[in-house]
Amino acid sequence: MPDVPTAPGAPDDPVETDAATNGQLAPGASDESTADASGESVPRRLLAVATRLFAEKGFDRTSVQEIVDAADVTKGAMYHYFDSKDDLLAEVYARVLRMQMTRLEEIAATGGTVTERVRRAASDVVVTTIANLDDATIFFRSLHQLTAAKQREVRTKRRHYHELFRSLIIEGQEQGVFADHVPADLVVDFYFGSVHHLSTWYRPDGKLAPTEVGDHYARLLLDALRPSS
Amino acid sequence: MPDVPTAPGAPDDPVETDAATNGQLAPGASDESTADASGESVPRRLLAVATRLFAEKGFDRTSVQEIVDAADVTKGAMYHYFDSKDDLLAEVYARVLRMQMTRLEEIAATGGTVTERVRRAASDVVVTTIANLDDATIFFRSLHQLTAAKQREVRTKRRHYHELFRSLIIEGQEQGVFADHVPADLVVDFYFGSVHHLSTWYRPDGKLAPTEVGDHYARLLLDALRPSS
Amino acid sequence: MPDVPTAPGAPDDPVETDAATNGQLAPGASDESTADASGESVPRRLLAVATRLFAEKGFDRTSVQEIVDAADVTKGAMYHYFDSKDDLLAEVYARVLRMQMTRLEEIAATGGTVTERVRRAASDVVVTTIANLDDATIFFRSLHQLTAAKQREVRTKRRHYHELFRSLIIEGQEQGVFADHVPADLVVDFYFGSVHHLSTWYRPDGKLAPTEVGDHYARLLLDALRPSS
Amino acid sequence: MPDVPTAPGAPDDPVETDAATNGQLAPGASDESTADASGESVPRRLLAVATRLFAEKGFDRTSVQEIVDAADVTKGAMYHYFDSKDDLLAEVYARVLRMQMTRLEEIAATGGTVTERVRRAASDVVVTTIANLDDATIFFRSLHQLTAAKQREVRTKRRHYHELFRSLIIEGQEQGVFADHVPADLVVDFYFGSVHHLSTWYRPDGKLAPTEVGDHYARLLLDALRPSS
DNA sequence: AATGAATGAGGCTTCATTCAT
DNA sequence: GATGAATGAAGCCTCATTCAT
Numbered sequence: 008m009p010d011v012p013t014a015p016g017a018p019d020d021p022v023e024t025d026a027a028t029n030g031q032l033a034p035g036a037s038d039e040s041t042a043d044a045s046g047e048s049v050p051r052r053l054l055a056v057a058t059r060l061f062a063e064k065g066f067d068r069t070s071v072q073e074i075v076d077a078a079d080v081t082k083g084a085m086y087h088y089f090d091s092k093d094d095l096l097a098e099v100y101a102r103v104l105r106m107q108m109t110r111l112e113e114i115a116a117t118g119g120t121v122t123e124r125v126r127r128a129a130s131d132v133v134v135t136t137i138a139n140l141d142d143a144t145i146f147f148r149s150l151h152q153l154t155a156a157k158q159r160e161v162r163t164k165r166r167h168y169h170e171l172f173r174s175l176i177i178e179g180q181e182q183g184v185f186a187d188h189v190p191a192d193l194v195v196d197f198y199f200g201s202v203h204h205l206s207t208w209y210r211p212d213g214k215l216a217p218t219e220v221g222d223h224y225a226r227l228l229l230d231a232l233r234p235s236s
Numbered sequence: 237m238p239d240v241p242t243a244p245g246a247p248d249d250p251v252e253t254d255a256a257t258n259g260q261l262a263p264g265a266s267d268e269s270t271a272d273a274s275g276e277s278v279p280r281r282l283l284a285v286a287t288r289l290f291a292e293k294g295f296d297r298t299s300v301q302e303i304v305d306a307a308d309v310t311k312g313a314m315y316h317y318f319d320s321k322d323d324l325l326a327e328v329y330a331r332v333l334r335m336q337m338t339r340l341e342e343i344a345a346t347g348g349t350v351t352e353r354v355r356r357a358a359s360d361v362v363v364t365t366i367a368n369l370d371d372a373t374i375f376f377r378s379l380h381q382l383t384a385a386k387q388r389e390v391r392t393k394r395r396h397y398h399e400l401f402r403s404l405i406i407e408g409q410e411q412g413v414f415a416d417h418v419p420a421d422l423v424v425d426f427y428f429g430s431v432h433h434l435s436t437w438y439r440p441d442g443k444l445a446p447t448e449v450g451d452h453y454a455r456l457l458l459d460a461l462r463p464s465s
Numbered sequence: 466m467p468d469v470p471t472a473p474g475a476p477d478d479p480v481e482t483d484a485a486t487n488g489q490l491a492p493g494a495s496d497e498s499t500a501d502a503s504g505e506s507v508p509r510r511l512l513a514v515a516t517r518l519f520a521e522k523g524f525d526r527t528s529v530q531e532i533v534d535a536a537d538v539t540k541g542a543m544y545h546y547f548d549s550k551d552d553l554l555a556e557v558y559a560r561v562l563r564m565q566m567t568r569l570e571e572i573a574a575t576g577g578t579v580t581e582r583v584r585r586a587a588s589d590v591v592v593t594t595i596a597n598l599d600d601a602t603i604f605f606r607s608l609h610q611l612t613a614a615k616q617r618e619v620r621t622k623r624r625h626y627h628e629l630f631r632s633l634i635i636e637g638q639e640q641g642v643f644a645d646h647v648p649a650d651l652v653v654d655f656y657f658g659s660v661h662h663l664s665t666w667y668r669p670d671g672k673l674a675p676t677e678v679g680d681h682y683a684r685l686l687l688d689a690l691r692p693s694s
Numbered sequence: 695m696p697d698v699p700t701a702p703g704a705p706d707d708p709v710e711t712d713a714a715t716n717g718q719l720a721p722g723a724s725d726e727s728t729a730d731a732s733g734e735s736v737p738r739r740l741l742a743v744a745t746r747l748f749a750e751k752g753f754d755r756t757s758v759q760e761i762v763d764a765a766d767v768t769k770g771a772m773y774h775y776f777d778s779k780d781d782l783l784a785e786v787y788a789r790v791l792r793m794q795m796t797r798l799e800e801i802a803a804t805g806g807t808v809t810e811r812v813r814r815a816a817s818d819v820v821v822t823t824i825a826n827l828d829d830a831t832i833f834f835r836s837l838h839q840l841t842a843a844k845q846r847e848v849r850t851k852r853r854h855y856h857e858l859f860r861s862l863i864i865e866g867q868e869q870g871v872f873a874d875h876v877p878a879d880l881v882v883d884f885y886f887g888s889v890h891h892l893s894t895w896y897r898p899d900g901k902l903a904p905t906e907v908g909d910h911y912a913r914l915l916l917d918a919l920r921p922s923s
Numbered sequence: 924a925a926t927g928a929a930t931g932a933g934g935c936t937t938c939a940t941t942c943a944t
Numbered sequence: 945g946a947t948g949a950a951t952g953a954a955g956c957c958t959c960a961t962t963c964a965t
Contacts, residue, residue, distance in 0.1 A: 065380050067296035071939060082940085083947045092939065147436060148377045151294050186459070189452050193444070196437045197430045197456055204429025207376060215422070223418050227426055230415070231460035278928085300956060312930050315957070507949085523838050525754035529935060540936085541951050550935070605894060606835045609752050644917070647910050651902070654895045655888045655914055662887025665834060673880070681876050685884055688873070689918035758960060769961085770925045779960065 050088040052078045054102075057095045062141035066096055066152045096149060097157045103142040104164045110135060111171055121179040122229065128172065129198065129228050130221035136205050137217040143206035169195055176232070185232040198228050279317040281307045283331075286324045291370035291435075295325055295381045325378060326386045332371040333393045339364060340400055350408040351458065357401065358427065358457050359450035365434050366446040372435035398424055405461070414461040427457050508546040510536045512560075515553045520599035520664075524554055524610045554607060555615045561600040562622045568593060569629055579637040580687065586630065587656065587686050588679035594663050595675040601664035627653055634690070643690040656686050737775040739765045741789075744782045749828035753783055753839045783836060784844045790829040791851045797822060798858055808866040809916065815859065816885065816915050817908035823892050824904040830893035856882055863919070872919040885915050 047055075056078040060069040071092050075085050089095050114128045136143045150158060173195045179185035201224060209220065276284070285307040289298040300321050304314050318324050343357045365372045379387060402424045408414035430453060438449065505513070514536040518527040529550050533543050547553050572586045594601045608616060631653045637643035659682060667678065734742070743765040747756040758779050762772050776782050801815045823830045837845060860882045866872035888911060896907065 065296070067294070068381070070937080081947055083942095084945080086940075087945065148380075152297070189456060190444075193449070193452055194456070196433060197453065200431070200433025200436075201426045201429035203433060204376075204425060207429075208425045215419075220422070223422055224426065227418060227423070227460040230462065230464075231456045233459065233462070235459075299954080301954090310930055311957080312932095312959085313928075315959095316928060316930095321956070523754070525752070526839070528933080530933090539951055541938085541953095542949075544936070544938095545949060545951095605891075609835075610755070647914060648902075651907070651910055652914070654891060655911065658888035658891025658894075659884045660887070661891060662883060665887075666883045673877075678880070681880055682884065685876060685881070685918040688920065688922075689914045691917065691920070693917075757958080768926055770927070770963095773961075774924065 049078070049080055049084055053080065053085055053088065054095065054098055058099050058141050058145065061096065061099065061149060062144040066092075066145075066149045093152075093154060093157070096145075097153060099142060099145055100153070100157070100161050103139065103146065104161065104168070106139075107132065107135065108164065108168050108171075111168060115171060115175060120184075121175060121182060122184055125175050125179060125232075126225045126229060128175065129225035130218070132199075132202055133205065133221035133224045134217045136202055137209055137211075137220065140206050140209065140211075143203060146206075147203055169199070172199075179232065183234065186234045194228075194232070197231075198224075201227075278307070278309055278313055282309065282314055282317065283324065283327055287328050287370050287374065290325065290328065290378060291373040295321075295374070295378045322381075322383060322386070325374075326382060328371060328374055329382070329386070329390050332368065332375065333390065333397070335368075336361065336364065337393070337397050337400075340397060344400060344404060349413070350404060350411060351413055354404050354408060354461075355454045355458060357404065358454035359447070361428075361431055362434065362450035362453045363446045365431055366438055366440075366449065369435050369438065369440075372432060375435075376432055398428070401428075408461065412463065415463045417464075423457075423461070426460075427453075430456075507536070507538055507542055511538065511543055511546065511553065512556055516557050516599050516603065519554065519557065519607060520602040524550075524603070524607045551610070551612060551615070554603075555611060557600060557603055558611070558615070558619050561597065561604065562619065562626070564597075565590065565593065566622065566626050566629075569626060573629060573633060578642070579633060579640060580642055583633050583637060583690075584683045584687060586633065587683035588676070590657075590660055591663065591679035591682045592675045594660055595667055595669075595678065598664050598667065598669075601661060604664075605661055627657070630657075637690065641692065644692045652686075652690070655689075656682075659685075736765070736767055736771060740767065740772055740775065741782065741785055745786050745828050745832065748783065748786065748836065749831040753779075753832070753836045780839075780841060780844070783832075784840060786829060786832055787840070787844070787848050790826065790833065791848065791855070793826075794819065794822065795851065795855050795858075798855060802858060802862060807871070808862060808869060809871055812862050812866060813912045813916060815862065816912035817905070819886075819889055820892065820908035820911045821904045823889055824896055824898075824907065827893050827896065827898075830890060834890055856886070859886075866919065870921065873921045881915075881919070884918075885911075888914075 053074065057069070057074050060074060060077065063069075071082060071085065074092075074095070075082050078085075089098070110131055111128055114124060114131060117124060117127070119127075150161065153161065169192075173191045176185060176191040176194050180187040180191060205220070209215075215223075282303065286298070286303050289303060289306065292298075300311060300314065303321075303324070304311050307314075314324075318327070339360055340357055343353060343360060346353060346356070348356075379390065382390065398421075402420045405414060405420040405423050409416040409420060434449070438444075444452075511532065515527070515532050518532060518535065521527075529540060529543065532550075532553070533540050536543075543553075547556070568589055569586055572582060572589060575582060575585070577585075608619065611619065627650075631649045634643060634649040634652050638645040638649060663678070667673075673681075740761065744756070744761050747761060747764065750756075758769060758772065761779075761782070762769050765772075776785070797818055798815055801811060801818060804811060804814070806814075837848065840848065856879075860878045863872060863878040863881050867874040867878060892907070896902075902910075
C-alpha cells in the first residue's frame with residue numbers, strides 16, 4: 008500500500024475505488040485536489056491503467072514507462088504515489104480482496120435458508136468476477152510476482168474469504184441439506200477454480216449474460232451438493 | 237533451429253518424454269549418445285529443469301542462465317537444441333497437450349456407459365494433473381508469454397480437447413442421463429476450471445491422495461449433472 | 466524513444482550539428498542544460514564519437530560499449546537518446562544528407578552560367594566530403610546495415626539530391642554548353658562515384674589541399690562534358 | 695589462402711575459378727575428386743555462395759552457418775577447406791585482384807596508340823566489374839573486415855594495379871595526347887571511383903547494356919583528358 | 924574427409940529506480 | 945508536487961571455432 012496522503016473525501020486511501028460497485032468509479036471525484044482534466048485522480052488513473060495492462064500483457068511484460076504513458080503522467084508522479092511497480096500490483100490485489108470479502112460478508116449476513124445464501128454468494132461472485140475480468144486474470148497469474156511478504160498477506164486474506172464460504176457449506180451439511188461425503192474445503196476449492204477460470208473463457212460479447220452464467224454456476228454447485236436420494 | 241536427432245525409441249521429438257507416465261522420465265535413456273553423467277539427454281534435462289523453474293518462479297522471472305546452470309549445460313548448448321527461451325516454454329505446452337489428449341482419447345474410446353466414461357475421464361485428468369502439477373501451474377499462467385502464433389496453436393489444440401470432453405457430456409444429455417438445462421460447453425469450462433485450480437491448492441503432503449481427489453471431483457461433476465428428479 | 470529536447474537554436478533536432486560548417490560543432494553549446502564538462506550535449510557527443518568509430522572500424526565491429534566508453538556516458542544514457550545502435554547510424558545519414566542537400570540547393574539557386582553553377586557544385590561537394598571524410602566512409606559502406614525502412618528513406622533523399630544535380634547537367638545540355646551524347650543520369654553517377662571514392666584515397670596530410678582536389682575534380686567533370694568541337 | 699591440397703586440374707588453387715571469364719565457372723569440373731552432385735567442387739561452391747551472401751548482407755551479417763547451409767555442406771567441411779571465415783573473404787579479394795590485374799596487363803601489352811589502350815582498359819574494367827558486381831560490392835565495403843596483414847596485401851596488389859593504369863595515363867601525357875594539368879594519380883582515383891560506384895547504381899535489368907556503360911565511361915575519361923585546344 | 928554438438932565470449936537492449944532541479 | 949535524464953544491473957541471444965568421433 009502506497010504511503011501517500013489520503014485524498015480529501017476518500018475514506019482511507021487515495022486509490023480507494025468503488026470496487027463494490029464493480030469497478031464503476033465514482034463520477035463526482037473531479038473536485039479533489041489531485042484530479043486533472045480527465046476527471047480522475049492520478050493514483051486512480053494509474054491503478055486503472057495498470058490493471059488493464061497487467062491483465063493484457065502480464066506484470067513483467069508491462070513497463071513502468073508504458074503505465075505512466077497510458078495514464079498520461081510522468082514517472083516522477085507515479086513514484087510519488089506508489090512505492091514501486093510492485094506496490095501497484097499489490098493495490099490490485101488489495102482492491103479485489105476487499106471487494107469480494109465485503110460482498111460475501113454482506114450476503115452471509117442476510118437472512119434466508121443456507122441454500123439461498125449459498126446460491127446468492129455463488130452467483131454473486133460469478134457476476135462480480137465477470138465485471139472485473141482483468142482482476143481475475145491477474146489474480147492467480149501474478150501472485151508469484153509479489154514480494155514474499157505481500158504474497159503471504161494475500162494468501163491470508165484469501166484464506167479468510169475461503170473460510171467464510173466454507174462455513175456456509177458446512178452449515179448446510181450439518182443441516183443435512185447438502186451432501187457431506189465431500190469435504191467442504193474441497194468443495195470450495197472446486198467451485199472457486201471454476202470461478203477463476205472465467206477469465207480464461209468468458210467473453211463479454213458471447214451468448215451468455217453475466218447473470219446467466221452466475222445462475223448456471225450456482226445451480227451446478229447446488230446440484231452437486233444435493234444429498235443423494 | 238537445428239533439428240535435434242530423435243532419441244532412440246521416441247517417435248519424433250528429442251524431448252519426447254514419457255509424459256503419459258506422469259513425468260517419470262524413462263530410466264533406460266542413459267545409453268544414448270548424447271547422455272551424460274546424469275543419464276539424461278541434454279534437451280530432456282533442459283526441459284525438465286525449465287518446467288520446474290517456470291512453475292516455481294514464473295517464466296519471465298526465470299533466466300536462461302538459471303536454466304542452464306541447473307541443467308549443468310552451457311548457454312550455447314541450450315541454443316543448439318532450442319530456438320529460444322520461448323521455444324522451451326512451447327515444448328512444455330506441447331508435451332502436456334499431447335499427453336492429456338492421448339489419455340482422453342483412450343478413455344473416450346473405451347466401452348461402458350457414458351456415465352462411466354465421463355467418470356473415468358474426469359477422475360483421470362485430476363490424477364494426471366496432480367502428477368504434473370508444475371505443468372498445470374504453468375499452463376494458464378504463462379500462455380500470454382508465448383508468441384501469438386504459438387498461443388494460437390495451443391488454443392487450437394486445447395479446443396480440440398475441450399470438444400472431445402464436451403461430446404461426452406452431450407452424449408449423456410441426449411441419452412437423458414445428464415441434466416440438459418446447462419450448456420455442455422459451460423459444464424466443460426466449469427469442470428476444467430476446477431481441475432486447473434488444483435495447482436493452486438493441492439499439496440502432495442496433504443491429507444488427500446490424488447485418486448481420492450479424482451474420485452471426489454468426478455462425483456461432484458456427475459452429481460451436478462444428475463437430472464432433477 | 467524519448468523525444469529529446471531541442472537544443473537552443475537548433476531548429477528541430479537534438480543532434481542538429483553544424484554539419485554545414487564541416488563538422489565543426491558549434492562552440493557556444495556549452496551553456497545548454499544537458500552539457501557537461503566536455504562542453505557538448507550528450508547526444509551530440511555520442512553522435513560525434515559514433516561517426517568516428519563507425520568510420521574507423523565499421524558499424525558491426527563497433528560495439529555500443531565502445532561508443533559509450535569513448536563518449537564517457539553510460540549505456541542507459543545512450544538508449545535514453547537513441548532507440549538503438551541502428552538509430553545512431555541513421556542519424557549520421559540524416560546529417561550528411563541534410564547538409565549536402567542544403568549546400569547543393571544554395572548553389573543551384575545562385576546566379577551565373579550553368580557552367581559556373583556546376584563548377585561550384587562539383588567543387589563544393591568535394592571540399593565538403595573531404596571535410597567530413599568519416600561520413601563519406603560510412604555512407605556506402607554501411608547502407609546495408611540500416612533497417613530496410615531507413616535504407617529506403619536514405620535512398621529517397623539521395624535520389625532527390627541526384628536529381629537536383631542532374632537537372633543542372635540537363636540544363637547545360639539543353640543550352641548546348643555540355644555534350645549530350647552521354648545520359649545525364651550516367652554523368653551524375655560517374656561523378657559521384659569519384660567523389661565517394663575520396664574517402665578511400667584522400668589523406669589530409671597529403672600533397673593536395675581540399676580545394677585543389679575540388680578544382681581538379683570540377684575541371685575533369687567540365688572537360689568531360691565539353692562538346693566535341 | 696586456404697592450405698588445402700590442390701585439386702587435380704586446377705593450376706594452383708582449389709578455388710581457382712575462371713574469374714577472367716567473368717565468373718562463368720568451368721562446366722567440366724564435375725569429375726574432380728571433391729565434386730558432388732551439383733557438379734561443383736566444395737571449395738568453389740563455398741566461395742561462390744560466400745561471395746553472394748557477403749554482397750547481399752555484408753560480411754559480419756553473414757554467419758558461417760548460413761554459408762554452409764546455402765552451399766549444402768557442413769561446417770566441418772568448410773573448416774577443412776578454409777582456415778576461417780576471414781579466409782573466405784580473403785579469397786574473394788584474391789580472385790578479383792588476380793582477375794583485374796591479368797586483364798589490365800594483357801590490354802597494356804597490346805599494340806595501338808595509348809589512347810586506344812586506355813580506351814580498352816577503361817571500358818574493359820567497367821564490363822568486368824558489371825559482370826562481377828558482387829565482388830565490387832564487397833571490395834571497398836569489406837576491406838576493413840580483413841585482418842591487418844591481409845589488408846596490407848590487398849592494398850599492395852591494388853597499388854600495383856593502380857600504378858599500371860597510371861603509367862598509361864602518364865604515357866599519354868608525355869606524348870601530349872592527354873592533358874597534363876591534372877596529376878595522373880588523381881585521374882586514376884577519379885576514374886576508379888566511378889567504376890567502383892557501379893555496384894551501387896547499375897542494374898542488370900536497366901536500360902544500358904554493360905558495354906554501353908563501358909563505352910560511355912571510357913569516353914568520359916578520354917574527353918576529360920583531351921588537351922585544351 | 925566430414926560431422927555437428929558444445930563452447931564461451933561478447934553483443935544489443937530493457938528497465939525499475941534515483942536524484943538534481 | 946512533478947520532472948525526466950541518467951544509472952547500472954541483468955536479460956536474451958549469436959556465433960566463429962574446436963574436437964571427439
